[in-house]
Amino acid sequence: MARRERVVRMSVEQPLWRALTAYRVLTMGYAVLLCVFGWRHYERHWVAVAYLAVMCVWTLATLPQVANAVSCTRRFLAADLTIALTGILLTPLADEQVRSMDGSTLPSIWTAGAVLAYAIKGGWRWAGLASSLVAVANVVERGHPTRDTLHNVLLVWVASIAIGYVVEVARASERTLARALEIEAATRERERLARDIHDSVLQVLAMVQRRGTALGGEAAELGRMAGEQEVALRTLVAGGLIRTSYVSEDESEGAVVRLVEEPEQPESASDDIDLRTLLAPRAGARVTLADPGAPVPLPAPAARELAAAVGAALDNVRVHAGAAARAWILVEDWGDEVIVTVRDDGPGIPEGRLAQAEGEGRMGVALSIRGRLRDLGGTAELISVPGQGTEVELKVPRAPRAPGEQRGKAGAK
Structure with missing residues (x-):
């Protein structure tokens, strides 16, 4: 019976992608509610309606894009951030009083979802770039930086960079754990093979060496050769030249440890x-x-x-x-x-x-x-x-x- 391969997947960032998906949907609804409750303040309603319609369609249509790191491509990230920045810059066109009243932008906190996607995908450096672009757009939209604007910009900037850094640390820990599992699996397999070899081959070689030495003559030479092979085999087993697992990295699933398992016994383990x-x-x-x-x-x-x-x-x-x-x-x-x-x-x-x-x-x-x-x-x-x-x-x-x-x-x- 052929050996089976057991795959152990470890992805600490996968829950972050699921959380980001939920965050984008919830903040989309929040932005729509802000528009509904502040409807009377808009001078150009059609601008707000058109943008929010595009934002809602984009959010719902691209939910699979934020399911994992593979689907979240650079092209998607660029388009997502562009829509967020466009919403910020369009806010004064829809509501001319927003600058003086320091109100919310059209996308509101939905913008943070685009920045967080950068953080989860590329780490703190990508997060710093995206949050800096959002900061520039907010300053341009306000015309002049206010205390609340600077506060919100700084909050997004620090939070996104912190999350990006945590993701990088988690990935490094994930790889370390995967390597540890690989070493443990290889060690257990070496020990199993060493037991089996000790109980059979090594015992026979040791017996041949002793008997050959005792008999002398040509048998002594055979005994000497058996002793050399015994030492070589012990070295091979103890040296760990048997590889029974390996680690790979899958962007969609994180670190992957593939463990080669021995074929199952014909009888059930419960027998x-x-x-x-x-x-x-x-x-x-x-x-x-x-x-x-x-x-x-x-x-x-x-x-x-x-x-x-x-x-x-x-x-x-x-x-x-x-x-x-x-x-x-x-x-x-x-x-x-x-x-x-x-x-x-x-x-x-x-x-x-x-x-x-x-x-x-x-x-x-x-x-x-x-x-x-x-x-x-x-x-x-x-x-x-x-x-x-x-x-x-x-x-x-x-x-x-x-x-x-x-x-x-x-x-x-």
């Missing part, structure tokens, strides 16, 4: 598997399995990952505790969580050895065990005393069972 059936093959002459005697159901992905972590712990016993070491697997079902403990009677782990192994790129405990449990929301605790063996406790949480359902606990053997 339960009895954990005992996955752990039973691990039992043998030197591995004792103690389970509750009743099914231990877990969702299929969680059960497989937990069983794989147990397998990784047993691999560590065989590799580091010696062929004569014995191991015990204890399964406990507590309803809200499942605990699996793997204990051995080997020589134990010297203090500081785990940190040293991680530094050398040996990922058995770090990824094959702890990484798997972390992805399941569980924990992995390792207790080792030199000369007294090692104990690994794996805990996986799950939803509580229905009341009355039996839960079991295996006795220690």
Whole structure:
């Protein structure tokens, strides 16, 4: 089954475009109401009616243009601002007393919508340019700058530049978050592949190296080559040469993170598997399995990952505790969580050895065990005393069972 691609879109400015759309419609209605209530003050009614008709038709017809950054083109912005400036300059023609009475212009606060579109589209620099043109038009319309005119111009200028700056900061934060998601996705994929490779290829190469060295002759050369390939493969996995996501930028949707996901398992994630059936093959002459005697159901992905972590712990016993070491697997079902403990009677782990192994790129405990449990929301605790063996406790949480359902606990053997 082919891999699936999950697309995560992040656009902090999209809500701003929706708000701008609503603002343009509301301020259009406000400008019309101002004209209706101030109808008796107009000397040339036809000028006001003609302009407001054009403004209303333009506003409603261009609603899709302010839906996102792609639709809001430079040509549209120029035309929109031109209509706003024209309305300001036509105001004295419709109402000759507006200069002396310091009244509202024909477009009123609808003009700010054109300036805000510049701010959202191009940032604070575009906003500064548009608001400056509006300021010049207002001064020309008044004939002489008044206190209220300067106050309104300054308010539009500061507000538009501030919004433009916030949009630029939001876009930068959006890109940073997208990069962080990309890094996180790549890291998780590397860890998943590292676990799988550790549980198969690396273990085989390490075994070939040890056996070849012990046999000597041509086998020793094969062992040396296997050791070199093991180091190269560890370096490849740890170096992060696997890219599982990438970031692109879509003007209409902001930053876009495309995550490549593994194909789904044939069984549904809601299907339960009895954990005992996955752990039973691990039992043998030197591995004792103690389970509750009743099914231990877990969702299929969680059960497989937990069983794989147990397998990784047993691999560590065989590799580091010696062929004569014995191991015990204890399964406990507590309803809200499942605990699996793997204990051995080997020589134990010297203090500081785990940190040293991680530094050398040996990922058995770090990824094959702890990484798997972390992805399941569980924990992995390792207790080792030199000369007294090692104990690994794996805990996986799950939803509580229905009341009355039996839960079991295996006795220690």
